[in-house]
Amino acid sequence: MANGELDEESLNDLYSWVDAIPLSRPKRNIARDFSDGVLVAEVVKFYFPKIVEMHNYAPANSTQQKLSNWGHLNRKVLSKLNFSIPEDMVRKIAQCTPGMVELVLIPLRQKIEEKQKQAKMSSSYQELGMRSTLEENNYLDTGFTSKPKPNSTQDSPGLERGPKGHQSYTVPLQTDANLRLHLAEREQALLASQEMVQVREVMRGSSSSPPEL
Numbered sequence: 001m002a003n004g005e006l007d008e009e010s011l012n013d014l015y016s017w018v019d020a021i022p023l024s025r026p027k028r029n030i031a032r033d034f035s036d037g038v039l040v041a042e043v044v045k046f047y048f049p050k051i052v053e054m055h056n057y058a059p060a061n062s063t064q065q066k067l068s069n070w071g072h073l074n075r076k077v078l079s080k081l082n083f084s085i086p087e088d089m090v091r092k093i094a095q096c097t098p099g100m101v102e103l104v105l106i107p108l109r110q111k112i113e114e115k116q117k118q119a120k121m122s123s124s125y126q127e128l129g130m131r132s133t134l135e136e137n138n139y140l141d142t143g144f145t146s147k148p149k150p151n152s153t154q155d156s157p158g159l160e161r162g163p164k165g166h167q168s169y170t171v172p173l174q175t176d177a178n179l180r181l182h183l184a185e186r187e188q189a190l191l192a193s194q195e196m197v198q199v200r201e202v203m204r205g206s207s208s209s210p211p212e213l
Contacts, residue, residue: 006102014106021046034101035094036060037069040108044077047112051080066094081111 019027023039033039038057045052057073060066070090078084085093085104092100 006099006106010106011102014102014109017109018043018105030101031093031096031098034105035096036066037073037093040104041069041073041077043105043108044081044112047116048080052077063091063094067091070094078108078111081108081115083108083111 015030018030021043023033023042025033025039027033036057036059038054038059041052041054041057045054056076057069058065060069067090070085070093074084074090089100089104093104
């Protein structure tokens, strides 16, 4: 792929993108400025600070040090963006060959934008999952399996607000009094029934005993 395949509009758009990123060097000649890989590391760090450690990239004039920077960049950083620069292209960039840096920066920009979209989608899914879990836990706490109707203005009978708005089931006071009265009546009837049974057993025992001589 040759530099001639990049039209003027694409190049201007790329240069505007690079100009918007704060770099540690004055922008003079893009082929020389980016030849040692340091500024490429800064570009990636601007968007993804956690995956780039700048102390691993030393400014260099020697081709050997430049290749070392690019090799580390390929292995430790660009691989996390699913991107890699071929060795022959790296060597041409290190030699300040005009037009080669642009052929790297354009696809690198695309990979950065793809990674940003993936991170945004992942964050959105996590947020939705957290909201769903919180809502589910709230309804499980109250013992309900579905949300209350939005037009409901009063609590259902037998529900009482506990600490922090938590609902729990209770028996209304009036119902409680009636229940106690009913239980007392049942208890009295049961006692009376037991007494009748005992009397009958005594009478039956008396009638079945043989007369004394």
